[in-house]
Amino acid sequence: xxxxxxxxxxxxxxxxxxxxxxxxxxxxxxxxxxxxxxxxxxxxxxxxxxxxxxxxxxxxxxxxxxxxxxxxxxxxxxxxxxxxxxxxxxxxxxxxxxxxxxxxxxxxxxxxxxxxx
Amino acid sequence: xxxxxxxxxxxxxxxxxxxxxxxxxxxxxxxxxxxxxxxxxxxxxxxxxxxxxxxxxxxxxxxxxxxxxxxxxxxxxxxxxxxxxxxxxxxxxxxxxxxxxxxxxxxxxxxxx
Numbered sequence: 001x002x003x004x005x006x007x008x009x010x011x012x013x014x015x016x017x018x019x020x021x022x023x024x025x026x027x028x029x030x031x032x033x034x035x036x037x038x039x040x041x042x043x044x045x046x047x048x049x050x051x052x053x054x055x056x057x058x059x060x061x062x063x064x065x066x067x068x069x070x071x072x073x074x075x076x077x078x079x080x081x082x083x084x085x086x087x088x089x090x091x092x093x094x095x096x097x098x099x100x101x102x103x104x105x106x107x108x109x110x111x112x113x114x115x116x117x
Numbered sequence: 118x119x120x121x122x123x124x125x126x127x128x129x130x131x132x133x134x135x136x137x138x139x140x141x142x143x144x145x146x147x148x149x150x151x152x153x154x155x156x157x158x159x160x161x162x163x164x165x166x167x168x169x170x171x172x173x174x175x176x177x178x179x180x181x182x183x184x185x186x187x188x189x190x191x192x193x194x195x196x197x198x199x200x201x202x203x204x205x206x207x208x209x210x211x212x213x214x215x216x217x218x219x220x221x222x223x224x225x226x227x228x229x230x
Contacts, residue, residue, distance in 0.1 A: 004159070044221065045207060047218055047221075093159070093160075105150075105219055109158055
């Protein structure tokens with residue numbers, strides 16, 4: 001069965017510093033996708049970044065990058081130059097498989113990031 | 118471009134009442150989903166629809182029904198609400214392979230007393 005593990009319930013980071021949010025996953029599928037979403041206090045889920053299991057390079061989107069280590073089954077999110085607006089809950093998710101279909105997301109429990117001025 | 122919209126934003130029900138949560142997307146996506154989010158947990162899939170005319174159960178389908186009305190709309194119905202269904206409900210739709218990113222609506226906060 002597929003599983004996502006986020007071991008950091010909460011983290012602090014100073015404004016303008018970089019921060020890494022951990023995510024490990026478990027799957028037996030040869031092909032899968034990994035996603036990070038941001039959930040600010042307003043509640044919406046905002047897509048940040050995607051990494052495909054066959055992608056040769058780590059994904060980057062602006063200040064977000066994904067440190068993908070396939071052998072270790074980890075997909076950590078790195079936020080560079082943290083801003084106060086980055087304070088939010090962050091979820092790691094994997095496109096898993098239920099009953100043969102392949103496009104459902106399995107979520108971790110999230111990491112609450114607080115950016116301090 | 119509205120993306121994924123959900124109505125209502127908030128709802129309070131009494132145990133045993135019924136209601137339907139509405140979801141619509143304007144991105145021409147084939148697949149749509151319903152999730153629930155409980156405190157301290159990530160989102161869990163209730164039902165999904167891979168294409169118009171098809172629906173399938175997710176991880177936590179008990180107590181819910183869905184209807185894929187057309188390509189744009191996917192509704193979630195609680196026939197007899199229970200306090201355990203107090204949650205935040207998110208609708209999502211996804212684009213095509215290989216990435217199939219899911220885009221979420223703003224959520225519906227439901228309280229069942």
